[in-house]
Amino acid sequence: MENLQRTALYEEQMNIKCKMVSFAGWEMPIQFDGIIAEHGFCRNDAALFDTSHMGEFFFKGNIKTSGINEATSINIDTLKTGKCKYGFLLNEKGGVIDDLIIYRLSIDELMIVVNASRAAVDFKTITSRLKSGSLDDRSKEVSKLDLQGPNSKKILQKYFLDENVNLDDLGFFSFIKTKIFGENCLLSRTGYTGELGFELYIDGKTAVKIWNALLKEGVKPAGLGARDALRLEMGYSLYGNDLNEEITPLEANLSMFVNLNREFVGCQALKKQKEEGLKRVLIPFKTTSRRSARKDFEAFQDDKKIGFVSSAAFSPTLNVGIGLLMVDFETFDENRSFELRDKSNKNRGSIEANKASLPFIKK
Amino acid sequence: MKKFSQEHEWIEVNGEEGVVGISSYAIEQLGDITFLELPEIDSEVSAEDSVAFVESVKAASDIYTPVSGRVIEVNEALLGTPELLNQDANENWIYKMIISDESELETLMDEKIYNEYTESL
Numbered sequence: 001m002e003n004l005q006r007t008a009l010y011e012e013q014m015n016i017k018c019k020m021v022s023f024a025g026w027e028m029p030i031q032f033d034g035i036i037a038e039h040g041f042c043r044n045d046a047a048l049f050d051t052s053h054m055g056e057f058f059f060k061g062n063i064k065t066s067g068i069n070e071a072t073s074i075n076i077d078t079l080k081t082g083k084c085k086y087g088f089l090l091n092e093k094g095g096v097i098d099d100l101i102i103y104r105l106s107i108d109e110l111m112i113v114v115n116a117s118r119a120a121v122d123f124k125t126i127t128s129r130l131k132s133g134s135l136d137d138r139s140k141e142v143s144k145l146d147l148q149g150p151n152s153k154k155i156l157q158k159y160f161l162d163e164n165v166n167l168d169d170l171g172f173f174s175f176i177k178t179k180i181f182g183e184n185c186l187l188s189r190t191g192y193t194g195e196l197g198f199e200l201y202i203d204g205k206t207a208v209k210i211w212n213a214l215l216k217e218g219v220k221p222a223g224l225g226a227r228d229a230l231r232l233e234m235g236y237s238l239y240g241n242d243l244n245e246e247i248t249p250l251e252a253n254l255s256m257f258v259n260l261n262r263e264f265v266g267c268q269a270l271k272k273q274k275e276e277g278l279k280r281v282l283i284p285f286k287t288t289s290r291r292s293a294r295k296d297f298e299a300f301q302d303d304k305k306i307g308f309v310s311s312a313a314f315s316p317t318l319n320v321g322i323g324l325l326m327v328d329f330e331t332f333d334e335n336r337s338f339e340l341r342d343k344s345n346k347n348r349g350s351i352e353a354n355k356a357s358l359p360f361i362k363k
Numbered sequence: 364m365k366k367f368s369q370e371h372e373w374i375e376v377n378g379e380e381g382v383v384g385i386s387s388y389a390i391e392q393l394g395d396i397t398f399l400e401l402p403e404i405d406s407e408v409s410a411e412d413s414v415a416f417v418e419s420v421k422a423a424s425d426i427y428t429p430v431s432g433r434v435i436e437v438n439e440a441l442l443g444t445p446e447l448l449n450q451d452a453n454e455n456w457i458y459k460m461i462i463s464d465e466s467e468l469e470t471l472m473d474e475k476i477y478n479e480y481t482e483s484l
Binding site: 294 | 425
């Protein structure tokens, strides 16, 4: 795999059983022992994900006057230091350039965490919206590890005994700056699996130390494959599947993350869309068998196309296929089942599915 | 002795009967198997026809019959527990058939050649 970036953990991952794939310009592990085993380990114990490919930007400047508060849908002005928030970088039409998390490091400092595939366009877009202040892309020097699962706190606590850090005190979407192995670590109570979990932002050398220490504790490494099934079971959106520049947060059923009573780029378009009424929306579905649809399958009722699949996977927890479907309100009857078809392979027949509710699994 | 197709099916021949499965290599590539559709009993199949398919967490793939003939039995145990293929793809056959044209077997690879073929992929 030529010209792909590698994380600081590449060598460690190659030393154990691991399957690498090309992902957003990076060579990333898709699985270690197997997707279903890794998924189960995260749900029942603790799994470790290398997410160093994600982008980290650091902003310094006046939150109220620099333009940063209007650059994304996130109201940073009301965000307390030590807290982080999920939201969107939108285009003028209200389409999603990226979904991101903003960490308030201090009164005038932020960390903005973005998807690897969008990092370059995100950096350019946010910079162009600033009137003052500075935005610094430190994605290359920042490594990131996600420890997720019901036992994550207990395992991680062991490494903070000397620091007087009590992870019980760390609320959801809160973070602390601390030390681990003597090095700086930003530790947040966040994650994208629906489990109790933590994300650690550290330098590459420390990432290797933590990776090896946690694996020695019995934590299992997990790849992008398990991550995809875990996030979909919770109904969390994935950029490039459920979100893109043509889809608005309202259509993606994520209106709870946009406050239309404040000004930000894309807000006017969203207001207009809301006034005119949505023509399509993302709905969750379950198949009636172990068969799973795939991204871009088409959905039909009475041979009339009603929409397309944006995300789909086999749910190891539910033992059926699950997914998200963008449906046209005009043609879709939500009280009836529908058929999902692979337009590129008609021989395999259609998959029966029904509208479901989120999250697919109750935590 | 098993013979292998380029599409990663294996066939074990006992007289006019053939037992068909998927190679360990293919299962390894697919990952955790979640669903399997079996061929229809009594269906007449021609070499390289898509006769069934298999789904994994990662992908879906057709199963092609390596030779022509008539399907006489399917391994129904795989319907409820398709993960048996991950445990042992060599033991867990997919279907049995009466082979109609033995000469087609000559187009298939023996295990050594097949292993060389998969290493080159």
